[in-house]
Amino acid sequence: MGYQAHFRVWRGDADSGALRDFRVEVNEGEVVLDVIHRLQATQCPDLAVRWNCKAGKCGSCSAEINGRPRLMCMTRMSTFAEDETVTVTPMRTFPLVRDLVTDVSYNYAKAREIPSFQPPADLAPGEYRMQQVDVQRSQEFRKCIECFLCQNTCHVVRDHEDNEQAFAGPRYLMRVAELEMHPLDTADRHQDAQTQHGLGFCNITKCCTEVCPEHIKITDNALIPLKERVADRRYDPLARLFRRRKE
Amino acid sequence: MTASTHHPGRADTAIRTRRTDRWWLPPLLTFLGLTAFVVYGVVRVFMNKWYWVGEYQYLAPFFSPCVTGGCVPGASHFGQWLPDLGILAPPVVVLPFVLGFRLTCYYYRKAYYRSFWLSPPACAVAEPHGSYTGERRFPLILQNSHRYFFYAAVPVASVLTYDVVIAFHGADGGFGVGLGTLILLVNVVLIWAYTLSCHSCRHIVGGRLTHFSRHPVRYWMWTQVSRMNARHMQLAWASLFSVAFADLYVALVASGAITDLRLFN
Ligand code: SF4
Ligand code: SF4
Ligand code: FES
Ligand code: FES
Numbered sequence: 313m314g315y316q317a318h319f320r321v322w323r324g325d326a327d328s329g330a331l332r333d334f335r336v337e338v339n340e341g342e343v344v345l346d347v348i349h350r351l352q353a354t355q356c357p358d359l360a361v362r363w364n365c366k367a368g369k370c371g372s373c374s375a376e377i378n379g380r381p382r383l384m385c386m387t388r389m390s391t392f393a394e395d396e397t398v399t400v401t402p403m404r405t406f407p408l409v410r411d412l413v414t415d416v417s418y419n420y421a422k423a424r425e426i427p428s429f430q431p432p433a434d435l436a437p438g439e440y441r442m443q444q445v446d447v448q449r450s451q452e453f454r455k456c457i458e459c460f461l462c463q464n465t466c467h468v469v470r471d472h473e474d475n476e477q478a479f480a481g482p483r484y485l486m487r488v489a490e491l492e493m494h495p496l497d498t499a500d501r502h503q504d505a506q507t508q509h510g511l512g513f514c515n516i517t518k519c520c521t522e523v524c525p526e527h528i529k530i531t532d533n534a535l536i537p538l539k540e541r542v543a544d545r546r547y548d549p550l551a552r553l554f555r556r557r558k559e
Numbered sequence: 560m561t562a563s564t565h566h567p568g569r570a571d572t573a574i575r576t577r578r579t580d581r582w583w584l585p586p587l588l589t590f591l592g593l594t595a596f597v598v599y600g601v602v603r604v605f606m607n608k609w610y611w612v613g614e615y616q617y618l619a620p621f622f623s624p625c626v627t628g629g630c631v632p633g634a635s636h637f638g639q640w641l642p643d644l645g646i647l648a649p650p651v652v653v654l655p656f657v658l659g660f661r662l663t664c665y666y667y668r669k670a671y672y673r674s675f676w677l678s679p680p681a682c683a684v685a686e687p688h689g690s691y692t693g694e695r696r697f698p699l700i701l702q703n704s705h706r707y708f709f710y711a712a713v714p715v716a717s718v719l720t721y722d723v724v725i726a727f728h729g730a731d732g733g734f735g736v737g738l739g740t741l742i743l744l745v746n747v748v749l750i751w752a753y754t755l756s757c758h759s760c761r762h763i764v765g766g767r768l769t770h771f772s773r774h775p776v777r778y779w780m781w782t783q784v785s786r787m788n789a790r791h792m793q794l795a796w797a798s799l800f801s802v803a804f805a806d807l808y809v810a811l812v813a814s815g816a817i818t819d820l821r822l823f824n
Contacts (some may be wrong), residue, residue: 326568379577399577407568443772467679472691495770512695517669519682536665540762547703
């Protein structure tokens with residue numbers, strides 16, 4: 313059975329914007345993205361929204377729904393009461409292009425700052441041999457769909473724009489951890505994690521983990537292990553004494 | 560309240576959060592829980608009595624090990640290698656290590672950064688501070704010493720284990736079990752679970768390895784610690800509660816306010 317829901321959607325561009333009120337039909341089984349599409353089809357054809365898969369796999373439809381960073385296509389309307397106002401705003405941390413679409417190029421810039429996988433010099437592609445147990449930790453991080461919800465929610469940049477330069481964000485610190493734990497990667501990434509990518513900004517308050525739609529344990533499995541590895545090299549004189557590379 | 564800094568180009572920054580749920584409840588509960596523990600701990604330490612029940616050999620966990628000359632007779636199982644420190648009650652010897660372990664714990668850091676420092680109070684709720692440097696500078700850079708507190712926590716937990724063993728003591732001097740024994744036992748199990756589920760422990764036993772396949776035993780240990788580590792928050796709270804409760808129980812028995820419920824001898 314359908315009903316008329318009260319939606320408040322952010323309309324505007326980088327210079328100005330505001331929430332607009334709509335009454336819009338909702339049918340059984342729908343998600344927030346369906347309703348946004350209905351708005352587009354019936355009331356505001358110029359509403360800008362980014363999406364691709366409607367299956368929670370492309371990472372395009374990130375937004376904030378009643379203040380919570382989520383994928384619009386994975387947020388069921390049945391989680392709201394029929395008389396509840398549903399407020400949809402764009403991701404707050406990135407500059408607005410228009411309506412619900414933000415400019416996420418900060419993330420691409422951060423991705424490029426991380427040196428890519430460096431296999432041993434004497435190994436040609438095709439000769440890589442690895443054991444499953446040795447790559448399983450990194451594989452969890454490969455589930456990332458690059459929705460940037462973690463980057464958006466992390467208070468280090470969300471509340472302090474001035475840290476954007478120095479801080480890569482959870483998604484890219486996780487990338488450093490992924491390569492750091494990779495059995496065939498030869499680069500020394502500890503120092504960079506702290507000095508170049510700003511690992512020390514993270515205060516492990518776990519908001520990245522809380523919002524990740526792929527349920528990657530970013531803090532427990534990537535950031536804290538990376539902090540421990542950095543501590544081995546920078547802050548622990550005993551571990552430095554006994555350290556061996558890439559055991 | 561408004562967001563802490565102005566962000567040109569970003570949308571909807573004038574409001575602190577648009578969350579409609581009770582996001583303030585978890586940090587409030589954390590704040591109250593940790594404050595209650597600290598208040599209890601301070602009162603208890605300055606009380607400086609009622610920590611030893613000679614009849615059943617119960618030693619209150621806050622006062623273990625009791626190594627100063629001020630300790631009541633019978634409570635010092637590991638000798639008294641410090642003089643009576645007067646106003647400084649016996650716990651001042653181990654407390655820095657025990658508190659340091661919890662203060663630098665990755666979970667407690669999250670808990671107090673969120674609830675005491677509001678950095679951030681909850682996800683997608685703006686923090687009230689104008690600037691933020693994280694754990695990069697003194698004093699917070701010292702959080703990197705957590706592993707050393709973990710090393711210290713292992714002997715402390717061992718001492719508490721010894722206390723439980725001797726608490727299987729009956730009124731006639733032989734074997735005995737009371738409710739107090741069981742409370743101390745549950746407490747020490749939780750303390751061990753909390754200690755071994757530590758992130759630094761996880762790193763030390765195997766997390767720092769790149770090739771698990773070359774170290775099957777350490778890989779197995781890492782797997783076990785990882786399983787417990789997923790429950791680290793729950794264990795942090797359970798062991799915090801149990802240590803205070805065990806301490807309170809011994810205090811009540813020692814003061815004569817209640818009598819220990821004896822199950823056997
Ligand atoms: S855990 Fe660290 S990286 Fe993740 S949101 Fe919190 S501060 Fe940011
Ligand atoms: S780690 Fe999770 S939240 Fe972050 S970009 Fe990847 S899928 Fe999105
Ligand atoms: S549209 Fe692809 S994740 Fe939502
Ligand atoms: S005790 Fe909590 S992380 Fe070490």
